[in-house]
Amino acid sequence: METNKVKQIHDFGQSIWLDFIDRKIIFSGELKKLIEEDGVRGVTSNPAIFEKAISSSADYDEDIARLSKDGFTTEEVFFKMAVSDIKLACDVLAPVYNEEDVVGADGYVSLEVSPFLARDTEATIQQARELWQQVDKENVMIKIPGTEAGLSAIETAISEGININVTLLFSLERYEAVVEAYISGLEKRAEQGLPVDRVASVASFFLSRIDILVDPVLDKNGLGDLRGQVAIASAKMAYQIYKRTFSTDRWKKLAEKGAVPQRLLWASTSSKDPAFKDTRYVEALIGPNTVNTIPLQTLEAFCDHGDAASSLEKDLDGATEILEKIKTVGVDMDAVATQLENEGIDKFTEPFQKLLDAIDTQKKQSGTNF
Template identity: 80%
Template sequence: MATSKVKQIHDFGQSIWLDFIDRKVIASGELKKLVEEDGVRGVTSNPAIFEKAISSSSDYNADIAELAKSDKTNEEIFFGLAVADIKLACDLLWPVYNEEDVVGADGYVSLEVSPFLALDTEGTISQARQLWDAVDKDNVMIKIPGTEPGLPAIQTAISEGININVTLLFGLDRYEAVTEAYISGLEQRAAQGLPVNHVSSVASFFLSRIDILVDPLLDEKGVGELKGEVAIASAKLAYQIYKRVFSSDRWKKLEEKGAVPQRLLWASTSNKNPAFKDTRYVEALIGPNTVNTIPLETLEAYRDHGDPASRLEDDLEAATQTMEKVREAGIDMDAITKQLEEEGIEKFNKPFQKLLDAIEQQK
């Protein structure tokens, strides 16, 4: 049997994680099959994914009824359900996490703090600790939005040895600030004489949403030939920041103590513009020491007609020129990324509230 095209991506140093979780995909053996046959090496979740899982299935009804007998809030009931699923997925991915050659390179399952906390530093730190303790698995990652108030929360969590998936990143300056939070957190740990190996983090750079917002502006400004290029160009430049930051003398001091780089993770990778190939945000950004988290339909599309090859550092000059042309056209990418962050928070707040309402109705 030919090796899956999805699995072949790993040959180029990129890990494919699945951007989906529910009880059915775990209990049916489908997730196990994806790990074995397609080389899936991690799982990510978010409020919208859990809302769909819980609202569209009866799989959770009995647990909701049981948890509702206590005095738990609807949010506490949700996290009770989510933690149970995350634990199962962590156990299933444990062999990947525990591979002998590089223990802890992959095998992670991500669980996000409440999106209502996106601008609340102390609330985020508190809930990150709670979820880390509740799951109690070395291969869980707690997702924290890379908002300005999220940065000190990320640093604190890393300093406490909590694996962090930094989510909702759209801009290069904010991404670099996230690398600073990660490194500073590890330095705090090292200064206390605590181990920095086996602390892991990814920085999730969102892609398709950038193009959705920017492409109509490109037409207006007379640079429509750049449509579909801005997100990929931004990602390529982010990777250059990654390479610079994680080859610095400052980083090497931590590396000598066993620290591992905070990998870039490509998120929001399902193409939403029918004019482009449905695998474009996978195809263009395959490269070493990165992660791509993809929904099931994109994974299936790539399995069918993907073309695995390392392209992340192709045409770097063109990527730089793309971003320069965008700026010259009068499009303010700082304003764009700020808008995307605000919309991203809202896009998670709405399904999370819908989820809490659905739990209320099922109690």
């Protein structure tokens, strides 16, 4: 019997996480099936995913009415429902988390702080602590955006032993700053005599959004042959930073205490351009000690016609050349990253507000408008 294609990816050292959650996938047993049969090894969520889950289903109506009657604010209602779902998913993934050979490497479920806090360091720290305590599962990761304000929050959270999924990364410079925050957080923890061997983190590098923004510029400037390649080239360079950083003497001191590297996670990996193969951003970046989080549609596509092969370190010279070439036509990747970060915050803020509005509507219909 042919090995499942997603499980073949794991043979190359990469973990596939599912970028989706709702109650149906948990209670129906589908998530358990995806883990056992398709090799899914983690789950990520974001405000847009929860907005779709709650707004398109009656599964949450009873909770909304009950929690509203108890006097909780609209945002509190949301987070109580989200925490409940995340807890359940953590339990489903616990066997993966507890595998003897890779304890702490996989089996995580991510829950994001409010996107309204993306530029507020102290509020982000406070909510990360609250969500960590409310979920109260070793295999939860709290998602904090890798904004300028998020860096200090990430360092503080790591120093307090909170698992962190750093989201919304688009530039190599910001990625390096995130790695520094992770290592500094662990060092602070070690200095206090606290254990560092059970703290985990991933750095989520977003891909397809980069190409969506850059490709039209390339077309206009005679570099259309590089369409769909800039994000992949950037990811390959990020992996080289990862390898370099986690082989330094500074890191080795933490590794001796049991610390594990902050893995790179490839996000936004569904192809947005119909001209590209729908598994493009999965196939191009398969390599050791990395994660790729993909929506159900992309997972199904890869199971059907994906090609699993070690690809992350192929043609590194070509990746470097691509990033140099785009500079000649005025593509400033730092400016691209800043624009995408701002747009990314909006892309999460808008559905989150829509979600809160939908909960408000439900509260009114149930006669509990607080």
